[in-house]
Amino acid sequence: MFLEALSNPHRLRIIRILATGKQYVSQLARELGMSRPLLYLHLQKLEEAHIVSSDMELLDSGKAAKYYTLNSFELELNEALISTLAPSLTLKKKTKEDDSKQ
């Protein structure tokens, strides 16, 4: 999931922008020139991979906004790491259904 989340150019751009500071969704959408629904999709993937986090905050205007923050991460990516961690890096979480099917 983690590497999968990093495998899209839009998502890397999002990371790059959030690296300069937190932003709320509409603002980010304007900055990226991207529709909000599409941005939502990418933000969700990043959030599921724990690469970003979100929280609601009040703007000065008094309106609520959803702010996204970049989490810090560090991964020494080499062939040895992949050999040991292979499954957990990209596979989606197994559901209980999957287990019982097994």
Add this chain to the structure above:
Amino acid sequence: MFLEALSNPHRLRIIRILATGKQYVSQLARELGMSRPLLYLHLQKLEEAHIVSSDMELLDSGKAAKYYTLNSFELELNEALISTLAPSLTLKKKTKEDDSKQ
């Protein structure tokens, strides 16, 4: 391209196996329980990303076999790296057509 190549479970399994030593395609297909055409697809993506390399060798039987080897790589993956390298990590190489369209 590099991160994209690492964003698939099959390809990580391939890496894991090749980490134990080079193998030729048919052998690898049997070991993975995967069809050869599909394996080809994944090996190509890995090779384009320079994660694996291939060369033809003669088996003891006298038949030619295409061996794949895992290249060694090392990438310190963190938010700073992504901020600086963002575009080159996932984008496909631009073609000359792309340039002239621009």
Add this chain to the structure above:
DNA sequence: ATCACCTGTAATATAATTATTACATATGAA
């Protein structure tokens, strides 16, 4: 009430990736 912002998502369309099937070709051994 209307305008200018915000969040959130359902339904759908489009594009890209992944997977299968069916071939053609070559070599050595029985």
Add this chain to the structure above:
DNA sequence: TTCATATGTAATAATTATATTACAGGTGAT
């Protein structure tokens, strides 16, 4: 010659991922 084992790829199908459109709802200011 036939069998078993290689490589290689074209054509297609199936599945996921990405992107768009169209909504509904909320708040504060004019």
